[in-house]
Amino acid sequence: MDTLGLDAAALILRGDGAVSASDHERLEARATRRLGGEPVHRILGRRAFFDHEFALSPETLEPRPDTEVLVLLADEALRASRPAPVFADVGTGTGAIGVSLLALDPARICVAVDLSAGALATAIRNAGLAGTAAHFLPVAGDYLAAFAPASLDAVVSNPPYIPCAEIDGLAPEVRRFDPMLALDGGADGLDAYRRIAAESADGLRAGGDLLFEIGLGQEADVRAICAARGFVWRETRRDLAGIARALWFRRDIDGAEPAKSP
Structure with missing residues (x-):
């Protein structure tokens, strides 16, 4: 969902829609990083903690x-x-x-x-x-x-x-x-x-x-x-x-x- 810039509701509503070329490239790049062992939150660039989300570096x-x-x-x-x-x-x-x-x-x-x-x-x-x-x-x-x-x-x-x-x-x-x-x-x-x-x-x-x-x-x-x-x-x-x-x-x-x- 994050890769496509959609929340859960929007993903359901657009479930039959085509994925754009740029979204496809971004999804493929992130999948490659994950298959290489990089943690999900590193790929997303942030992680939730207590009451906020924190950017990572x-x-x-x-x-x-x-x-x-x-x-x-x-x-x-x-x-x-x-x-x-x-x-x-x-x-x-x-x-x-x-x-x-x-x-x-x-x-x-x-x-x-x-x-x-x-x-x-x-x-x-x-x-x-x-x-x-x-x-x-x-x-x-x-x-x-x-x-x-x-x-x-x-x-x-x-x-x-x-x-x-x-x-x-x-x-x-x-x-x-x-x-x-x-x-x-x-x-x-x-x-x-x-x-x-x-x-x-x-x-x-x-x-x-x-x-x-x-x-x-x-x-x-x-x-x-x-x-x-x-x-x-x-x-x-x-x-x-x-x-x-x-x-x-x-x-x-x-x-x-x-x-x-x-």
């Missing part, structure tokens, strides 16, 4: 449903924060996390950080399409290096977490078409967590929140990394498959509320 991951768990947990943390909180979306990619959190509360301010200029350009476009551009501030940078101490109310990130030795075993649709910068988490998959936790300990205000998406089996390691930097675990949120998928930490120890059970 070669520099961005496809936003996936598992990450919606992180958005819901981060929304809860931000609602418990001060009014109009400022949060960093580290490794923003398409901007799916930051844009979704802004759409849930337009008073928030998102500083969207990415090392890739191409990813930032895609994120800026998506923020505009979602109507959140006014509070979506793109920053080309390496993690939180550009932030002043205690300048953030929250840090949210879906960082690269695949151990480098496991990348060759990923599905071809991921290995061949997702950007390596967004996949490779180092030897044990935890490099980005160490870096973000260390820099968040400085960049977050007292009482600020740190939220991560994690991979399968990484909860204990990420909790240990964050505890070593003075963060208190608040909650683990599981995805629909029952896998621990998102973690919430708070910077201040003395004022922390009792943690919730996973």
Whole structure:
């Protein structure tokens, strides 16, 4: 339907009509790409996530449903924060996390950080399409290096977490078409967590929140990394498959509320 520029109703009404030469060429080109293993959403150039569709580019991951768990947990943390909180979306990619959190509360301010200029350009476009551009501030940078101490109310990130030795075993649709910068988490998959936790300990205000998406089996390691930097675990949120998928930490120890059970 997308290839022909028709919705479902129009396709039914025009079911007996001839396909134009240009539509035929476009359909054939897309079929060839799909037969070559390219994911459907890459071919379409967009993917739905939370309440919006997000444009994709070669520099961005496809936003996936598992990450919606992180958005819901981060929304809860931000609602418990001060009014109009400022949060960093580290490794923003398409901007799916930051844009979704802004759409849930337009008073928030998102500083969207990415090392890739191409990813930032895609994120800026998506923020505009979602109507959140006014509070979506793109920053080309390496993690939180550009932030002043205690300048953030929250840090949210879906960082690269695949151990480098496991990348060759990923599905071809991921290995061949997702950007390596967004996949490779180092030897044990935890490099980005160490870096973000260390820099968040400085960049977050007292009482600020740190939220991560994690991979399968990484909860204990990420909790240990964050505890070593003075963060208190608040909650683990599981995805629909029952896998621990998102973690919430708070910077201040003395004022922390009792943690919730996973």
